[in-house]
Amino acid sequence: MELSPLPLLLLLISNICSQHTDENPRATVSIKPAQHVFRGETVTLRCDVYSEGVNSWEYRWYKESSASVFSELQELTFSSVTESDAGKYVCIGAERGGSQTSCRSDDVTLTVSASVPRAVLSVSPQRWLTEGDSVTLICQVNGSSTGWTFSWFTQTLLSDNSNNFKWLSDGSRGAGGNYTVSSADLKHTGVYLCRAERGKPAYNSTISNTQPLWVTGVSPPVSLIVSPSRTQHFTSVSLSLSCEEQSNSTGWRVRRYTDVWRWLEGCSSLWGSQTGSTCTIGNTIPDDTGVYWCESESGENSHPVNITVHRGVILESPIHPLTEGENLTLHCLFQYSTPTILRADFYKDGTLIQSQTTEMIISTVSKSHEGFYSCKHRERVESPESWTHIFDHCRLGHAVVLQKQQRWKISVSLSCQSTEEQQADIRAEPE
Incomplete structure (x- = not known):
């Protein structure tokens, strides 16, 4: 030997x-x-x-x-x-x-x-949130886990619609590669990135992939008005998106994030035209599928809306989240027929729940009705899935302010003993 x-x-x-x-x-x-x-x-x-x-x-x-x-x-x-x-x-x-x-x-x-270290960003448990939820962004370096410190950024848009990175100063929440938001707010809607560094002098990884967070709230300062008013839309049609203001904030503009580009975009000549706070897409294509929302100059956000552009069959469903007790109405539409409403089967989370009807209505919805809905005509293709979000009364908290058309300020205090038994103390005073 x-x-x-x-x-x-x-x-x-x-x-x-x-x-x-x-x-x-x-x-x-x-x-x-x-x-x-x-x-x-x-x-x-x-x-x-x-x-x-x-x-x-x-x-x-x-x-x-x-x-x-x-x-x-x-x-x-x-x-x-x-x-x-x-x-x-x-x-x-x-x-x-x-x-x-x-x-x-x-x-x-x-x-x-020989390769450059690559930062990879993920989200747990999910990117769609309700106000008050907890969420964690997880930054890791491919092939290595020792000795790294992390920086956190959000994407912002400059006046010429180019992208810029804004460093998040509260980086202490990102110790160990995890950036945790313990109670999500509308302001946390946005597109996030991270970067890792280690050693002296500092050696940097690449900027990570983007990860969006979408937060829905009880009373956003502005609403995104979509016309036609549904989350799914046909190809080759006009689509209008407007920011309807409910506060004194100024400079509201439409923003979007698509799965094709995975980048923050403002309304531009590349895909739409801006008039005031309204963005119009003149000729929709599948690449317009993405999440749209309104953002003010001061950083306030509306509810995000997940919009799908599809050829053939689509599902007509509500734009904004429903509150427990409201009715959910769904239709199945076909692009090449008049009228467009089809007799179809309706599905929730992939399971058939109603057969061969032109309309599906769920009266007095509860949190259990939240999920992905779709429809299918027996001789035509199936629609894409559409997420329907239901606000749980017990999640609304004890100081919800709703602004109605008559401009009354309503303070709601809820005491939740069970899902069947809820007590509310409601006081109203004019603004």
Whole structure:
């Protein structure tokens, strides 16, 4: 059996240490920032020997099968590491001016990736939220998990509709790669990104993929009015989106995020035309499928609306969330017939709930009716799914302000003993 060509000194020390483990201290190696690093990072390997009565040590570094000393410094530093620096390293210590020698350290393997570290952003538990929900953004680095700190950003639009990154100053909520919003608010609607860095000098990952958060609330300062008033729309038609203001905020504009571009967009000549607070899409295409909402200059948001553009069969469903006790009405529409309403089967979360009717009505909805709805004509294709959100009375809290047409301010305090039994103390006063 052929021996590995390690230096003779290391072999002798290994034999000595295996027989006299109590007399010979063992060298230990630490590595910063991690054993798996990326090309260009600064990497430091440090050798330490701890032994009573010995104050000063000399060090010897060896790399893999080389018989020569690689370095005699206690710290072995690569200021801009490359793939050629990868490999197994081992160190030993010898008492300076004395006779004591340490046991060799365990092998430490340095791995160097040629690629740039990539930050990946995900959301838990989901991106669609109701005011008060908790949500966590999770930032990770592909192939590496040690020593990273994280920065968090949202996308903003400049006056020329180009994208910009806004750094989130409350980064302490992002310790350990998790950025948690414990009680979501309408202001948290937006498109988020993250970036990781580690080491000195700092070495940065790529900017992550985008992750949107959509928050629906009880009383938004503005409503997005969609015409025709439904969440699904045919191709090759005109679609109007308007911001109907209910507060003193100014400068409301339509924003959108599509699955095609995965980027924040303002109404522009590339896909629509802006007149005041109204954005008009003159000729809809499937690429217009996405989430639309209104945003003010001061950062307030409306309810987000998930709009689908589809050819053939679509589902007509409510634009905005329903509140428990309201009625849900659904129709199945076909693009190439007059009238457009079809006799169809209706589904919730993929399960058939009503057959061969031109209209499906669910009276006095409850939270259990929340879900994905679709319809299907037996001789034609099925519509896309559409999410119907139901506000739970018990989730509305004890200080809900609803602004009605008559401008009465209504304060609602709810006490929820069970889903069947709810008590409310309602006081009203004119604004």
